[in-house]
Amino acid sequence: MDGITLSACALAVALAVVVGIDRTRWSKLDYIPSVGPSGHLTSYYGAVRFILHAKHMIRKGYEQNKEGFFKVPMIDRWMVVVSGPRFVDELCKIPDEKLSFDHAMQDILQVKYTFGLEAQEHPYHVQVVREHLKRNFEELFPRIFEEIRLVFDELVPFQEHGWVRVGAYSAAMKATCRASNRVFVGFPICQSPEFEKIQLKFALQVATRATVINIFPKLLRPVIGRLLTNTPSSLRHCMEMLRPIVDERLKKEKFFGNNWPGRPNDMLSWLIDVSSPEDRNLRSIALRILVLNFASLHTSAQSFAHALFNLAAHPQYIEPLREEVKGVVGQYGWTQDSMSQLPKVDSFLKESQRVSCTCLTPVVRKAMEDIIFSDGTRIPAGTHLAMSPTTMSLDDQYYPNPDEFEPFRFYAMHQGAMTKSERFSMRLSALNFGQGKRACPGRSFATTTMTAMMAYLVLNYDMKLEDGVRPPDEWLFVNCSPNRTAEILFKKC
Numbered sequence: 001m002d003g004i005t006l007s008a009c010a011l012a013v014a015l016a017v018v019v020g021i022d023r024t025r026w027s028k029l030d031y032i033p034s035v036g037p038s039g040h041l042t043s044y045y046g047a048v049r050f051i052l053h054a055k056h057m058i059r060k061g062y063e064q065n066k067e068g069f070f071k072v073p074m075i076d077r078w079m080v081v082v083s084g085p086r087f088v089d090e091l092c093k094i095p096d097e098k099l100s101f102d103h104a105m106q107d108i109l110q111v112k113y114t115f116g117l118e119a120q121e122h123p124y125h126v127q128v129v130r131e132h133l134k135r136n137f138e139e140l141f142p143r144i145f146e147e148i149r150l151v152f153d154e155l156v157p158f159q160e161h162g163w164v165r166v167g168a169y170s171a172a173m174k175a176t177c178r179a180s181n182r183v184f185v186g187f188p189i190c191q192s193p194e195f196e197k198i199q200l201k202f203a204l205q206v207a208t209r210a211t212v213i214n215i216f217p218k219l220l221r222p223v224i225g226r227l228l229t230n231t232p233s234s235l236r237h238c239m240e241m242l243r244p245i246v247d248e249r250l251k252k253e254k255f256f257g258n259n260w261p262g263r264p265n266d267m268l269s270w271l272i273d274v275s276s277p278e279d280r281n282l283r284s285i286a287l288r289i290l291v292l293n294f295a296s297l298h299t300s301a302q303s304f305a306h307a308l309f310n311l312a313a314h315p316q317y318i319e320p321l322r323e324e325v326k327g328v329v330g331q332y333g334w335t336q337d338s339m340s341q342l343p344k345v346d347s348f349l350k351e352s353q354r355v356s357c358t359c360l361t362p363v364v365r366k367a368m369e370d371i372i373f374s375d376g377t378r379i380p381a382g383t384h385l386a387m388s389p390t391t392m393s394l395d396d397q398y399y400p401n402p403d404e405f406e407p408f409r410f411y412a413m414h415q416g417a418m419t420k421s422e423r424f425s426m427r428l429s430a431l432n433f434g435q436g437k438r439a440c441p442g443r444s445f446a447t448t449t450m451t452a453m454m455a456y457l458v459l460n461y462d463m464k465l466e467d468g469v470r471p472p473d474e475w476l477f478v479n480c481s482p483n484r485t486a487e488i489l490f491k492k493c
């Protein structure tokens with residue numbers, strides 16, 4: 001054996017030992033049923049399969065453990081999935097100090113090396129979404145709707161007769177980015193392609209870099225993390241774009257306090273309002289805008305693109321949706337309140353989220369101490385515990401004909417008194433936005449904005465797919481993106 005071969009063998013053995021030792025840390029979970037091989041080394045085969053086959057693997061685990069626990073292999077750990085009403089209820093009652101959202105995110109998103117711990121340590125942006133955005137939404141809705149109208153009129157140029165091809169994924173991304181940033185940073189920055197690019201790139205890079213860092217053993221992560229981090233450059237770009245506005249507002253704030261005439265009512269002003277003196281600066285505020293776009297953009301845009309594909313694949317539902325929108329908007333106009341009076345559009349969006357989720361495990365928590373469930377199952381400290389509402393939603397005990405796309409099934413459920421099982425089905429749907437104290441604070445903003453976008457489109461356009469067949473989704477781990485290149489045909493009606 002020559003020197004190079006010998007060194008390569010030594011390196012391979014060392015890596016196998018490090019990796020094997022890393023896996024033995026999880027031997028306390030041996031008694032929980034696994035999907036795929038469960039040996040310290042063989043489980044890596046399952047972890048590699050999980051990259052592209054998470055949906056199938058989690059569904060298999062669920063079929064075998066519908067009311068209980070199973071585990072799925074990730075590259076860096078096992079993730080335990082909890083199923084069935086009894087244990088979902090129990091998990092929901094465990095406080096955040098014991099089952100931590102922040103610590104799970106630190107591991108999954110490698111927060112320390114992607115956007116930094118400061119946004120988690122001083123989460124004043126979450127307070128702003130939870131309180132200010134909700135409180136001011138009614139007043140802001142006309143601006144959001146104006147942006148929706150402008151962006152779709154640009155994206156689907158008028159053509160007198162005939163169909164226009166539009167890339168559904170990029171259209172959904174652009175529309176969502178502009179509609180939400182109309183409230184986050186205001187006009188004209190919300191319409192800047194450069195600003196949009198910074199937000200999209202940051203979100204994608206955080207996800208990709210976190211995935212790469214997580215492939216390496218714990219010992220090497222600080223080194224890899226520092227080599228890969230992109231926050232400084234994204235933050236610098238975002239700061240450059242926001243500098244003129246934020247500097248001016250901070251200057252006025254100093255002279256006039258927070259009530260000067262003409263002060264814009266938007267996310268930037270609210271962030272300035274609630275930040276502590278140490279955080280009231282351009283850097284901290286630009287970081288919060290990046291983080292908020294990270295939390296809101298891909299989730300909303302992907303859900304909306306899924307809904308567009310589902311509608312274009314079932315164009316027979318356009319007319320009943322259009323009738324509903326015509327009636328309500330004709331009577332009340334485009335307001336936040338009128339958007340809450342569109343039960344068929346709402347049902348369509350919920351059903352779309354049920355059959356085409358963006359994330360199989362929207363709720364993940366890290367056990368900060370050993371957690372014991374009522375059947376005696378012990379989840380050791382350090383374990384990631386997840387729920388997969390989408391997988392449960394494909395079970396016929398909660399939804400009849402679960403694999404069928406039935407856009408008005410939620411509408412029908414609301415018509416009469418709900419059964420116990422239907423109430424749980426509604427809960428599964430809500431779990432796509434998380435649960436408890438850490439549930440998504442942007443839920444009503446996201447659903448109202450998506451409702452307004454869908455209502456505007458069905459009122460103004462016919463839609464179809466070239467061959468009538470929904471293009472395949474793109475899976476990566478537990479995340480499901482709608483097809484990024486497929487087009488939908490639109491015709492002004």
Ligand code: HEM
Nearest residue numbers: 295296299300303362363432433434435438439440442446
């Ligand atoms: C369809 C769109 C959306 C979906 C499916 C979604 C889903 C989620 C989920 C599953 C969580 C974690 C909850 C948990 O673990 O219990 C979350 C957290 C969060 N979401 Fe959303 N979200 C959406 C849109 C938005 C929007 C539009 C905003 C902002 C306006 C937003 C802001 C946030 C924030 C700040 C958090 C972190 C909360 C915290 O740290 O306590 N999301 N979201």
